[in-house]
Ligand code: SF4
């Protein structure tokens with residue numbers, strides 16, 4: 307048995323949904339796609355630089371010759387109580403930086419196995435070293451649909467992991483899933499902010515995931531309303547997709563019920579920033595340490611948009627918050643709740 311077969315067999319034995327490989331040369335088309343996207347949706351200077359940086363894994367790992375790409379099925383997990391419509395699934399079940407994640411263990415075991423096969427490998431971490439969805443598609447593991455998410459035959463609730471390795475491998479691919487039906491557009495219609503305005507056309511600056519995780523202060527009044535009940539991330543364009551029919555999973559993700567309880571808007575407002583860092587920021591790491599007060603801004607926005615009149619007392623408490631932006635947002639939320 308060759309290295310490729312051994313590696314793939316081990317991945318499937320560990321519980322990966324799929325494993326494939328792609329030569330670095332196959333990433334060339336990705337840069338063209340980023341250029342095309344910039345022409346269609348220009349962003350402030352530097353908006354696409356991070357994406358361009360992903361196209362050359364050899365910059366991070368000079369011996370890289372190809373990428374091995376693994377697919378982990380997170381659709382098997384049950385969404386914790388109260389987290390549906392509040393936190394995006396990819397963030398809930400993210401294996402990165404989470405030692406309790408079964409998928410983190412699977413990734414670490416496969417990395418060790420690569421070493422035993424004599425492969426030199428560098429894992430994709432945060433920030434990444436490769437364009438993951440593109441690599442997974444080029445490795446023949448599925449398709450990128452019109453909402454820009456990667457799908458296998460069983461939908462988009464997947465985590466993609468990748469390693470740059472020091473040789474080229476060939477692995478067989480499963481049959482490609484059917485393309486999006488002509489004229490479907492359900493994902494575009496479901497996008498609450500109009501960020502996804504057409505097939506493969508998405509404006510990162512107005513996407514709820516970007517606004518909640520990276521830059522909540524960039525949302526104007528209209529966008530803040532359109533963000534609805536999302537606290538961290540957004541699944542609307544995936545939830546609406548007919549290829550995600552499977553619904554909620556049946557297995558519990560270790561420790562997640564407790565974390566999800568801490569991520570409820572009323573819990574966030576009751577915590578100090580040190581507690582938010584301890585309880586939430588280690589897992590939901592896109593909100594940086596220097597911006598931890600954004601958890602409170604997001605919580606207040608959810609309370610305003612979902613009309614949580616039962617939380618007026620909690621919101622009043624935030625009028626005393628040490629952070630001026632939080633105090634102002636609390637006053638705005640009370641106004642929105644008609645409780646001034
Ligand atoms: S994640 Fe949400 S806001 Fe972003 S494109 Fe999809 S539906 Fe629109």
Ligand code: SF4
Pocket residue numbers: 451452453486487490491492493494546547548549
């Ligand atoms: S909702 Fe329709 S158009 Fe959008 S990704 Fe799914 S199948 Fe494709």
